[in-house]
Amino acid sequence: MLRLITLAILLALSWAAERKDWGPYVTRNAYNFVEVLNATNFDDSIYGNLKASLVQFTDSSYASARKYAPVFRDLAKRLWDWDSVLQFVTVDCFKEINVALCIRFQVRRVPTLRFFEAYANRQENVGKDIGPLAPDEVREKLADLIAKHKYLPIGHFNLDPISNVMQLRTLLRSGQTTILVYQPQQSKLGRNIMLEFLRWPVQVRIVSDPLLAAKVGIDPVYYKVAVISRKGEVVNLNENSKRLKAALRKLNVKSEE
Numbered sequence: 001m002l003r004l005i006t007l008a009i010l011l012a013l014s015w016a017a018e019r020k021d022w023g024p025y026v027t028r029n030a031y032n033f034v035e036v037l038n039a040t041n042f043d044d045s046i047y048g049n050l051k052a053s054l055v056q057f058t059d060s061s062y063a064s065a066r067k068y069a070p071v072f073r074d075l076a077k078r079l080w081d082w083d084s085v086l087q088f089v090t091v092d093c094f095k096e097i098n099v100a101l102c103i104r105f106q107v108r109r110v111p112t113l114r115f116f117e118a119y120a121n122r123q124e125n126v127g128k129d130i131g132p133l134a135p136d137e138v139r140e141k142l143a144d145l146i147a148k149h150k151y152l153p154i155g156h157f158n159l160d161p162i163s164n165v166m167q168l169r170t171l172l173r174s175g176q177t178t179i180l181v182y183q184p185q186q187s188k189l190g191r192n193i194m195l196e197f198l199r200w201p202v203q204v205r206i207v208s209d210p211l212l213a214a215k216v217g218i219d220p221v222y223y224k225v226a227v228i229s230r231k232g233e234v235v236n237l238n239e240n241s242k243r244l245k246a247a248l249r250k251l252n253v254k255s256e257e
Contacts, residue, residue, distance in 0.1 A: 055090070183206040
């Protein structure tokens with residue numbers, strides 16, 4: 001009996017240790033990363049929303065659609081850090097309540113993925129078809145689409161580049177922890193860092209002028225990032241994610257899980 005009790009305790013401790021490493025997903029069922037909508041609540045959830053939406057129009061009677069459903073859920077789970085700017089939604093066109101809705105949105109294949117931008121207008125807006133792509137391709141396309149729009153309630157999501165010395169000085173005196181990223185034309189570094197740090201209480205801004213970037217110690221080759229503390233102190237780093245997070249933690253800035 002004593003051996004059984006000891007074994008049970010060891011198993012419980014092992015489970016608890018493993019659970020600790022699950023991160024922010026531990027309190028959520030995988031299905032909860034995707035909101036299930038129908039014809040009665042679709043418009044209110046999509047149009048005028050402060051977030052963009054990725055909608056999966058599916059049909060539970062088709063094997064191909066059922067096969068893709070867990071792929072979509074997994075993508076929503078992977079991109080949970082983007083929750084402040086993007087919601088994942090699914091609509092089952094097989095259900096009678098949704099038939100007219102799916103006809104209205106011209107769903108001709110399942111699954112169909114449609115992107116609706118933040119503050120989408122209801123009038124003749126059936127979303128942007130992003131095709132039946134692999135998850136990594138969907139992620140990249142979503143990143144591009146999200147980056148094209150402003151998210152007013154989220155002050156730190158701003159892809160307009162710092163373009164003059166006055167703006168730079170204002171940034172240094174803002175009293176906010178800031179990640180300033182050198183992003184030349186055709187680069188997506190600033191966009192990627194913004195999306196990665198959406199859950200951090202920081203603002204991420206970009207600068208495209210190398211001479212302006214040099215004023216805060218940014219080197220276009222070796223040190224493309226400057227972390228600016230609330231006091232205006234600057235630490236220059238490369239774009240390595242772990243080093244960026246370590247620098248923020250030294251400033252007592254932590255992710256909002």
